[in-house]
């Protein structure tokens with residue numbers, strides 16, 4: 153199929169609701185390491201990494217070699233049968249889990265399923281039903297995961313799920329209480345106690361939160377935040393669930409998991425995306441007692457399939473062997489410096505935030521009013537595309553530029569990225 157045929161088929165045969173980022177959908181034909189190519193052979197530097205999923209480069213040679221071997225050896229088992237790759241992965245995950253405390257895995261196929269499993273486990277373990285989620289969150293596209301999502305664009309039109317209540321997030325750039333850190337004394341975190349007392353039965357099943365809100369625009373809470381909210385939730389009978397679909401596997405630098413930067417050990421952790429570098433996988437990792445509370449039987453047809461599991465083991469091995477957690481911290485700091493220099497130059501950039509190679513810029517039409525620059529963010533993506541650069545976008549107002557390149561990029565890629573980003577800003581300011 154050529155590009156026109158692909159676009160025509162898309163418009164005729166896909167659900168029209170399927171979202172894409174550009175005026176004209178981008179058709180990809182090929183990819184390698186930090187680059188993708190469209191159907192016309194144009195090369196793009198990929199600084200979104202397939203929505204934070206291509207953690208160690210497109211079509212990574214080392215991962216692909218292991219996937220090829222696996223696909224010719226054992227391709228499908230379901231969770232009904234056991235396999236070496238599934239158990240090797242479960243063992244590896246237990247050994248790197250925060251404080252070694254989460255030792256039991258349930259494998260599924262996506263972040264949405266991983267979160268469904270986590271909420272089910274939290275409710276079974278505690279005997280409570282109320283769940284606290286955060287405003288501006290994204291937890292997936294199933295009916296329950298969408299109901300946990302604090303962003304109207306992604307909540308769809310299904311009937312509302314009962315028993316979910318939303319806390320204010322730690323959005324310091326737009327503090328929901330109009331306060332400034334640290335004088336705020338973490339009002340957003342201490343408010344969770346009031347939230348429980350006023351909107352729940354007083355006994356909760358748990359709280360689910362992304363350490364850094366991904367779709368929300370890489371909103372990064374202050375260091376004290378998760379310690380306070382996790383304690384509050386536990387005091388009211390609940391568990392703390394860290395949704396690490398975007399923040400795991402070294403993406404935030406130095407640590408395997410985002411939540412470790414806040415010194416909190418979750419009771420349940422979910423992930424997907426970057427774990428298998430693009431192959432489908434969902435993970436719910438839980439403390440032994442929590443996992444034991446899930447009633448038997450349970451099953452996932454594609455869960456823990458040997459190909460995704462082997463790919464995931466290969467990804468973890470690659471991150472370890474290449475020292476990528478440390479490198480991500482270093483390259484993340486280098487990228488951040490470059491973004492701050494661009495902020496000095498381009499008034500559109502109101503805020504720069506994130507950790508490691510998960511960095512965002514929030515665009516505003518003027519810095520005093522902080523009015524979201526939604527149209528400008530869309531224009532920036534188009535201008536960058538013209539210059540052979542892929543960026544991500546997010547935020548409640550679609551005005552946050554999200555950056556999550558593969559973690560094995562080098563400084564030269566960051567230099568090239570900053571050059572093209574600078575030119576993209578220049579293009580839209582002269583429009």
Ligand code: PMP
Nearest residue numbers: 262263264290291292366397424
């Ligand atoms: N949680 C978070 C934090 C996510 O970013 C996403 C996907 N954007 C999901 C859950 C859902 O994952 P999936 O699309 O694999 O269902």
